[in-house]
Amino acid sequence: MPQGRSPILELREITKAFGGVEALRGVDFALYAGEIHGLVGENGAGKSTLMKIIAGVHPEFSGHIALDGREVRFRSARDAHAAGIAMVHQELSVAPDLSVAENVFLGTQPTNRFGLVQWRRMAREAGEQLARFGIDVDPMTRLGDLPIGLQQLIEIARVLFSGARIIILDEPTSALSPPEVERLFTTLRRLRDEGTGIVFISHFIEDILRISDTVTVFRNGRKVHETEAAATSKAALIEAMIGKGREALEETYAHDITLPPRGNRPVVLKADALSLARSVQDVSFEVCAGEVLGIYGFMGCGQLELARVLFGKIKPDSGVVLIDGDRKAFASTAAARRAGIAFVPESRRAMLFHQEPVYKNISISVLDRISALLLKPARERSIAVRQVDQLQIRPAAVELDLGMLSGGNQQKVALAKWLSYPPRVLVLCEPTRGMDVGAKNDVINIVRELSAKGLAIIVLSTEPETVLSLADRIIVLKRGAVVREFAGEVVSKDRLLEAA
Amino acid sequence: MATSEGVTASVHRGGQRSAAAILRSQMRNIAPFLTLICLSGFFAIASPSFATLDNLGNILTQVSVTGIIAVGLTFVILCAEIDLSIAAIANVTGIAVAYFTLQESYVNIANVPLPGWAAILLSLALCALLGLVNALGLTVIGIPSFIMTLAMMQIAAGISALLVRGQIAYKVPDLVTTLGSGSIGGIPWIVIVAAVMLLAGHLVLTYTRFGRYVYMVGGNREAAEYSGLNVKLILGSVMVISAVCSGIAGMLGVAHFGSAQQNEFDTYLLDSIAAVVVGGTSLFGGRGGIGNTIVGLFVLGVLNNGLDHVNIDSFLKILIRGLILLAALVINVYAQRLRARAAE
Incomplete structure (x- = not known):
């Protein structure tokens, strides 16, 4: 100076x-x-x-x-x-x-x-x-x-x-x-x-x-x-x-983590050469059943756009998404949902209905599975009660307006809404952002359990800890393009930051 | 019906929340009801001819056409959209059904007489088609509903003008005549039709999956999309529902008034919007329902009718109606804010 x-x-x-x-x-x-x-x-x-x-x-x-x-x-x-x-x-x-x-x-x-x-x-x-x-x-x-x-x-x-x-x-x-x-x-x-x-x-x-x-x-x-x-x-x-x-060691995953070797499980979702204007450039990857793929990158690296392409919210300029080998071109989020993709955006406000009770928030994405024409309130509530129970959402009152829950519990509701009829692929953006340690751990455990049940999960985050704590395999995005993949090797926060 | 949803909600919450908080969150349902009671009380005291059974029948008949239009409009406003073409679509549908009916020889319209059932079906198809155009403009092209339906208002008025060319038609199919101007056991059919449609609207909104989607899309459109709902399909559907309800109101209205002519329904645009909003359905979507609309209809009906029973300068009445509508809008917006605060 x-x-x-x-x-x-x-x-x-x-x-x-x-x-x-x-x-x-x-x-x-x-x-x-x-x-x-x-x-x-x-x-x-x-x-x-x-x-x-x-x-x-x-x-x-x-x-x-x-x-x-x-x-x-x-x-x-x-x-x-x-x-x-x-x-x-x-x-x-x-x-x-x-x-x-x-x-x-x-x-x-x-x-x-x-x-x-x-x-x-x-x-x-x-x-x-x-x-x-x-x-x-x-x-x-x-x-x-x-x-x-x-x-x-x-x-x-x-x-x-x-x-x-x-x-x-x-x-x-x-x-x-x-x-x-x-x-x-x-x-x-x-x-x-x-x-x-x-x-x-x-x-x-x-x-x-x-x-x-x-x-x-x-x-x-x-x-x-x-x-x-x-x-x-x-x-x-x-x-x-x-x-x-x-001071911060146990919290920050500064130590090395060894990623598990890639098994030969079936590929559920394959992204092939996805490109979107300036935000996503020629991105390809696969996710297998029972695998958590972490997508890490700095803010503005294109991961939010990539996630929206996967859920049919944004149409890519080029490239395709394949599910179980079938090419899919989602015209809407509804089409993506029917194809078995579940999506939790980075903002809970964009995902949840704060003035509606918890049970309506949980049932909304599966309503067409439980009722054809008429609503079945009893069934809706029982589904919600089961999810609240499994994900330990507190307070455990499905009639409560969602807005009265804490941020961490709202995040669990955002997950819960997809789980009563498990999807094929779960896309999670910033699943632990802004949560306290306890709620973070709860969400991490939930994601791990789902993965153990065979769900293919994609976690996108700008927080290295989130990706490191969840992912079996990590790809790093930089300015919209994949610059590094970590699979079956030792990775640490330093190395992630270094790559991005 | 007006507060049924509110009551169940507050019962479940009663344990955790104070009475004041419940009151605040239910402001939207309580305020219109209080307005109705106050207005009725005022007119009952001010005029001996107001609080009679006969006059109740008058009020019911007077709000029927507005009520039928308001059913569809409630769906639209619940989705946080607006339909300004309701009155024009009612008008053109009423004119169409007369156009397809054989008129007396002195009516100078080059019309196309068809059997009654065909005239009714064609007219219904016409209003559904106009609603579909609204729906496509809103969802496919992305024109805001305010502008899209403003254009549709002109288009429908234009079709009306071409059909009647400044003339007046009188005849409509018998079924329409009966439902619009007949009565059974002393009760006008048009009141029964309005009641049935309001009930049907309430059942659809409360007990069907589609109704839930309407509330959810209105409550948070982005969240509805991220929940994998087909938001465009839902928005499109409410525009068609609104147009068809307006069309039915138009046909029955023509029979009720005894003639079909240009600009016959103009006042129904403001009245219908006022009924829905005065009743407490949120202009921001997601809150309210047919129960609210019924209260709103009565507030408007009592006001219009009651002002005729008391001795007031008839030119002052217009101003009074405007002020009441303003007060309702203030409450509507304020209730939204109170509720948002109560939710925090």
């Missing part, structure tokens, strides 16, 4: 809790002008929370922020923006129905003295800015018509050219192709040389090492390591991220 200068931004003793859970504990952080500062850490380590505090998104916290040595307190993102701090958030936040030019100038459209937008000037300037960034699009195109990666680039461009002195980029490269990443890096270096302070968050440690001057590692809401990028390595950073120390 540059010596002998005072930082443009300095944070001291930042602590932030969300509903009793501490996301940040006494973090100090300094950013200098003309520096690119890389941040790494696992999901939930506190990187994004800290950056959102800087950008004024979370106004409630304890600690001090000093800008140019003067103490400041941002009450909103607007305040932070006015002070010259701009952030590209992890989730795309563009206006897809507006033109490219309007997105570039969002909120700052050039106007004439009557307050009317100067369209021609806006289009011209937007075109020039984007061209500097190596993007060649018609500024009047509707942004939503462009590929996601390009939309992300345009959002980044907007922030980079906003004139901010401090720029925060949260996971900016997840949807970008290698040449686009290069262009981004060239621009970032130029801005740095012009004196801008840049924070760069990424799961891609190679990217962090290449672009950063300084790297800071977060773990469990604490800053655990800060180093010059030139003086460290990928392995050292991964070790700092996971923590080889005593």
Whole structure:
């Protein structure tokens, strides 16, 4: 880090809790002008929370922020923006129905003295800015018509050219192709040389090492390591991220796991060369009866899209899904369900009916098996009671509205709805995300039991622990493509992270 | 019927939840019922001619056509969609059934007289077809129902105009005449038809698999899709159901009014939507039902009828109706919020 200068931004003793859970504990952080500062850490380590505090998104916290040595307190993102701090958030936040030019100038459209937008000037300037960034699009195109990666680039461009002195980029490269990443890096270096302070968050440690001057590692809401990028390595950073120390060992699967050898069980589902726009690229794999296939990758690696292709929610551009050797082209999720595929998305909200009782949530996916025309409430309830019993859903009251259950129990209901008539293939996205240890273990045990009964299971997760604790075989996705398969060999969290 | 679902639900929950919480979560069912009681009480005191058996019969007859349309509309609103073409489809179906019936010689319409059963079947096919177009526009092309049915409103009005060309037809098949304007044992057939259709709608929504799907799609469409339901088929079906209910109301309405002409049903669009929403069926889908719609029908019926019994400036009545509808909408949206909070 540059010596002998005072930082443009300095944070001291930042602590932030969300509903009793501490996301940040006494973090100090300094950013200098003309520096690119890389941040790494696992999901939930506190990187994004800290950056959102800087950008004024979370106004409630304890600690001090000093800008140019003067103490400041941002009450909103607007305040932070006015002070010259701009952030590209992890989730795309563009206006897809507006033109490219309007997105570039969002909120700052050039106007004439009557307050009317100067369209021609806006289009011209937007075109020039984007061209500097190596993007060649018609500024009047509707942004939503462009590929996601390009939309992300345009959002980044907007922030980079906003004139901010401090720029925060949260996971900016997840949807970008290698040449686009290069262009981004060239621009970032130029801005740095012009004196801008840049924070760069990424799961891609190679990217962090290449672009950063300084790297800071977060773990469990604490800053655990800060180093010059030139003086460290990928392995050292991964070790700092996971923590080889005593504190987290039993929880993190940092130790090696030996995957079982592949038996010769029958293949149930085969994905053959699935491709979808920019998110899934030529992905092929097989899942056997009684096998749990883990699909691991960082956020934005295409696994959510892949899962939706398998369940007929999204139509792939090319490639086929075969079940028991039969080619299937699912026109709808209903068709996928009838073909024996069960799906639990990463968001419980997207899966469950919070204002309906538990038994209706459990019976919904099998209703056509238990009743032709008329409902059979007694049968529905008995099915629900059996599932509640088997999966130990608490409280064990099937008449209770689902919304009154805890997150972990809701997740069990999301599983339960598929199990009264077992499917052939179970696709689980992030099955243990945001759950406490007890509920996590329950879900892990349920999945193992189902697998032992001969179900083919696909677990997709961005959490290495989840995949390691469940999978018999693991494939790693990176930018939409399969980059590594672990089968019948020793694997550990380090190795997974290394591969992704 | 209005609160049957609510009552069973609260009985099961009684142990865990306070009375206030139950009250809050049942606001949607309680508020319209209270409105109905208050309105009836007010008019009974204000006018001696209101609270009579004869007048009850009047109210029932007056809400019958709206009631038949509201059956189908309840399905649509439960799915968090809307159908603005109901009145126009009622109108065109009523005109069609007259068009296929032999008219008196002084009626100057180039019509196509057919046997009564054929006229009825063709008219039913017409409204089902228009509903199917709504369904395809919504599900296959992806046009929001608000816009799709707005277009259908014009299309149906256009077909009506072409069929009658500004003329008025009077004759409809005998069966339709009987059901629309006849009575049995002092009870008008149209009231019986409305009651039977409301009952059928309630049974379908409460006791069939399809009815459950309607509630689930309305409650959380994304979750319904991720549960492997054929959401498009369900949405398409409710649009067809709505159109057919409107068509039946249109045929009987023509017989009831004694004539078939352009723009005859215009007021039924707002009345039907008002009946469903005033009754407490959620505009956001998934909550409510035919029981609510019946309460809503009575609120509207009592209001319209009662205002005729008291001495009020007839121009003021329109404003009063508007204000009552606004109040119901406020309660509808507010009830949704209270319930969401109660669920947390």
